[in-house]
Amino acid sequence: MTPDPPPARHGYPGRLLVFEGLDGSGKSTQAALLGKWLQAQGYRVFFTEWNSSELTASTIRRGKKKGLLTPTTFSLLHATDFADRFERRILPPLRAGYVIVCDRYAFTAFVRDAARGCDPAWVRNIYSFAPRPDRVFYFRVPVAVSLKRKIASRLKINYYEAGMDLGLSDDLTESYEKFQTRLKREYDRLATTDDFTVIDATRAVEEIQRELRENVRPLLRDCPTGEKLIHDG
C-alpha cells in the first residue's frame, strides 16, 4: 500500500488532475467548468473534494468544535480522511480510466500542516501512498484577493480556516490574512519543488478556462472515453 517517497507518476489508464490554491482563488469554479468540457468530449469524469469522506467528517467537526485537535491529530485526521478518499474514491476510477478532477489533493495538507508547524518530511512520508498527479494547477492570487472574495461570498470565515488555533491574532480577519499569507508562501515554494502549473487566477473566468483546456488537451492522448470503453469491452 505504501511505496517509499518520492511517489512515482501513477501508471493507470486514467488521468489525475489537481486544483490547488487559497480559498477564494476560483479553483472550484474552474474545476467544474473543466469537468463539463471533458464530459462533453466523452471522457468519464470523476470529481472529488478535500474533506468529503464520511469516515472522519464528523470527528473532524466534533474535534474542531471542542478544540480537541492539536496540529498532529489535525494532520493525521486529514491524512486518514484523504487515505479513505484515495483508496475508495480516487484509485478505483483512476484504474478504470476516468479523468479524476481533484479539488485539492495532498498538497493542501503539505501547506496547511507546514503552516501549523508539523515537520514537512514527516507529512510527506505519510502521504507517500498518493501518486503524483498528471498535472497540478495552482491558482495563484494575492491574499487580499482571497480575503475580498471570501467576504463577498458572505460565507463566515471559520476558526480553522483563519488559523485561529495558532494564536496569530485575536481578530478573525487579521488571523485569516496572516494564516493565508503563510499558506501562500508554502504554495509558492511547492510550485517549484513539485512542478505546479501556475495559473494567474486574478484574470477573467473565460480566459483562465481557455488556458486550462489548452494545458489539459495534450494530456488526454490515449485517455479512454466512455464510448471506447463500451466498444472495447
Added chain:
Amino acid sequence: MTARTYGTPLPGLPLEDLPGKLIVIEGADGSGRTTEVALLKQQLEIDGHAVVDTGLRRSDLVSGEIDGAKQGHTLGATTMALLYSVDFADQLENKIIPALAAGSTVLADRYIYTLMARAIVRGASRAWARELYGYALRPDLIVFLDARPVILLHRAIGKVGSLDYWESGMDLSLSRDLFESFFLYQDRLSKEFAWMRDEYAFHWVDANRAPDQVHADVLRLVAPLYAPPARRTRSPAARVSRARR
C-alpha cells in the same frame, strides 16, 4: 543524552521535563498482557507510585470511528493504519505526556509497535510505519511477552471460546480457514516483532509460563527504573565498568 522521541518530535509539545516513567507491555492477544498490566499496576501502586494505564483505541477522539470501521470492515489498509495513528497521537498528547509531566508512571497495554506490525503485515513499508510513529516517546522499558502461537490459540479458545476475526488476520485473506489464518497471521506478526526487538530494545519475556512466573520476571526488569538516582546508570558501558569494580 538520548532523544526523547524516535524521530521528529510533535510541534508545540515540550518534552524536556517529564519525570514520570513510561512502561510498555507488548504481546499478542493471549500472551497474558492484560493480566500482567493489572498485576504490575497493583504492585507499583503498593510501592507508592501513581499509575495511569493506557492502551490502544482508548482516545475520546476516534475510538468510536475505529470500532465502527471494524464492524463494517470497509476501510482500506492505509486508512485503517492512519485512523489508529490518530488515536495514538491523541492519547500521547492528551494522556501520556500530561501524566508523565505530573510524575506518574504510565503503563501502556501495547504501544506503537503493535500498530506498526499490523500496518506492515497489511502492506505498509517498514520505513513508512517507522517514520509515521517517529514522534512517539521512547519508553523507559518495553517488555515483550512472547508466547508460542499454539499457546495463544489455547488461551483464546479457553477465554472467549473462539478465535477473533482481526487477531486471526482474516481481513488479509491468507486463508479462508480461521484456524489456518490465525497461524499464518501470527507468524507474519512475529517476523515484524523480531526486527523491532533489536531496533527498539525490547526485553523479551517467556510468556509460555504461568502468570506469576512472568510477573516475577517483569518485576525484575521494572525495579532498576525506580532505583535511587545514585545507582542508576545511563549507558551500557557505564554499567559494565561499574559491575567490574
